[in-house]
Amino acid sequence: MRILVTGGAGFIASHLVDRLVDIAAVTVYDNLTSGRKEFVEHHLNRSGFQFIEADLLELDNLKEAMKGCDVVFHLAAKPETRADIRDTSVNF
Numbered sequence: 001m002r003i004l005v006t007g008g009a010g011f012i013a014s015h016l017v018d019r020l021v022d023i024a025a026v027t028v029y030d031n032l033t034s035g036r037k038e039f040v041e042h043h044l045n046r047s048g049f050q051f052i053e054a055d056l057l058e059l060d061n062l063k064e065a066m067k068g069c070d071v072v073f074h075l076a077a078k079p080e081t082r083a084d085i086r087d088t089s090v091n092f
Contacts, residue, residue, distance in 0.1 A: 001023070001024040001025070001070050001071070002024065002025045002026075002027070002068050002069045002070055002071075003020055003024045003025070003026050003027070003069060003070065003071045003072070003073065004026075004027045004029060004065055004066055004069045004071070004072045004073070005017055005020070005026060005027070005028050005029065005072075005073045005075060006029045006030070006056060006072065006073070006074045006075060006076035007029075007030055007035060007074070007075040007076030007077060008026075008027075008028030008029060008030050008035070008040060008051075008073075008075065009028055009030040009032060009035030009036055009037055009039050009040050009051075010030070010034060010035040010039070010075060010076075010077075011035075011039065012075065013028075013030075013035070013073070013075035014035075014036075014039035014040050016073060016075070017040055017043065018043075021043055021046060021048070021049055024048070024071075025048035025049070025050075026043070026048065026049055026050070027049075027050040027051075027052060027065055027069070028040050028049075028050070028051045028052065029052045029054060029056075029062065029065050029076075030051075030052075030053065030054075030076065031053065031054060031055040031056070031076075032053055033078075034079045037051070037053075052065050056076055
């Protein structure tokens with residue numbers, strides 16, 4: 001089984017990753033704006049573990065990361081929303 005965890009280097013998601021690596025191949029996909037690589041770095045040399053530093057808005061990278069995955073846990077989030085409330089224009 002292959003699992004993708006978006007936002008996987010975040011505090012909560014990294015604890016999920018700690019559990020999942022014992023039962024499946026896990027890919028963590030995180031842009032590290034609020035997550036910390038050190039939360040998952042102890043898995044970096046583990047067989048079946050992959051870390052991808054990329055943003056969810058990088059659609060080609062995300063599609064590639066999702067290839068072959070059986071499950072996706074979407075835990076990525078933008079923790080700071082105050083600026084978005086003031087400026088509602090979408091910038092992709």
